[in-house]
Amino acid sequence: MPEDSAMTEASLLGRSVHRRIRQMVLSGELTSGQSLSVPALATELGVSRSPVREAVQQLIYEGLAVSAPHVGAKVAAVDDDRIRDVLAVRAALDGLAAAAAATRLTEADLDTLTGIVTAQQAHLNDRADPARDAQLDLEFHTFIRDASGNTCVVDELARLEAQAHLYRGDLWCSARNRRVALREHRRIVEALESGHPESARAAAEAHVQGLLTRLARH
Ligand SMILES: [Zn+2]
Known part of the structure; x- marks a missing residue:
């Protein structure tokens, strides 16, 4: 050979x-x-x-x-302190990635993102399956960060998103949290469709800030 x-x-x-x-x-x-x-x-x-x-x-x-x-x-174990640190950095980087992606995504890309959100909606009506939820959430965020075209952001976010999913609180599995997260994903897609970097940044940051707020409540 x-x-x-x-x-x-x-x-x-x-x-x-x-x-x-x-x-x-x-x-x-x-x-x-x-x-x-x-x-x-x-x-x-x-x-x-x-x-x-x-x-x-x-x-x-x-x-x-x-x-x-x-x-x-x-x-690794991701405890409450670590997840807070991870999400705080993710909020900034997710915003950066979404702002960059807003001007780069094609119609086909936006269809793909809409497809992931539709799959999440369909899945929401099923009983909570944390593994499937995590997979769809990772797919959604991975698609946006890869579309940013910024390799530093792609590398850092890949690590942070994976660590966030090691956290085993009810952040990902409570029915209410899943519904709210889905609504935030929809807002991100709408902002990306508008093509405005600042709207996309705000929507992406709001999603991760929302996770932080829900974590504090938990
Ligand atoms: Zn998400």
């Missing part, structure tokens, strides 16, 4: 192993404080240890895992 394609295969495998373990953490399949044992995960996923080791390092960089003596690494 030529060296290039061998490397591509290794990096594709690395990426898919990272995505899989990250999903296990974000969905709560692996919970805060649980050990991220490289041999055990390699066996479970049916892969060698090296891509698992790299994936765990990547999770540490993303703030989703922390190094732990003897066990290597464990899933």
Whole structure:
């Protein structure tokens, strides 16, 4: 096999192993404080240890895992103080990303965002499934930040959004909070449709400030 394609295969495998373990953490399949044992995960996923080791390092960089003596690494815990700090920074960066995205999104992009909000609406009528809620929320915010075209904002927000979803309060699962968050998502889409950066910034900031307010109430 030529060296290039061998490397591509290794990096594709690395990426898919990272995505899989990250999903296990974000969905709560692996919970805060649980050990991220490289041999055990390699066996479970049916892969060698090296891509698992790299994936765990990547999770540490993303703030989703922390190094732990003897066990290597464990899933990070996001407590009330940490989530407040994460959301305060996210408010500013989400605003920046939305303002930049407002002038860049195409009609097709706006349709995609509307589709995510519609899926959230449909899901709202179902019983709370925190994993599905988190997934749709991440999809929504990931789409906007990727559309910002600012790679620094994209990198930082990727870490902060994931950490926010490690928080296991009822911020994400109470029916009332889910309804309010959906309304805020709609306002963000409307502001993005208007194409006005400042409206988009205000709507995106208001959503994260809303999360902070609901957290304080909780
Ligand atoms: Zn959201």
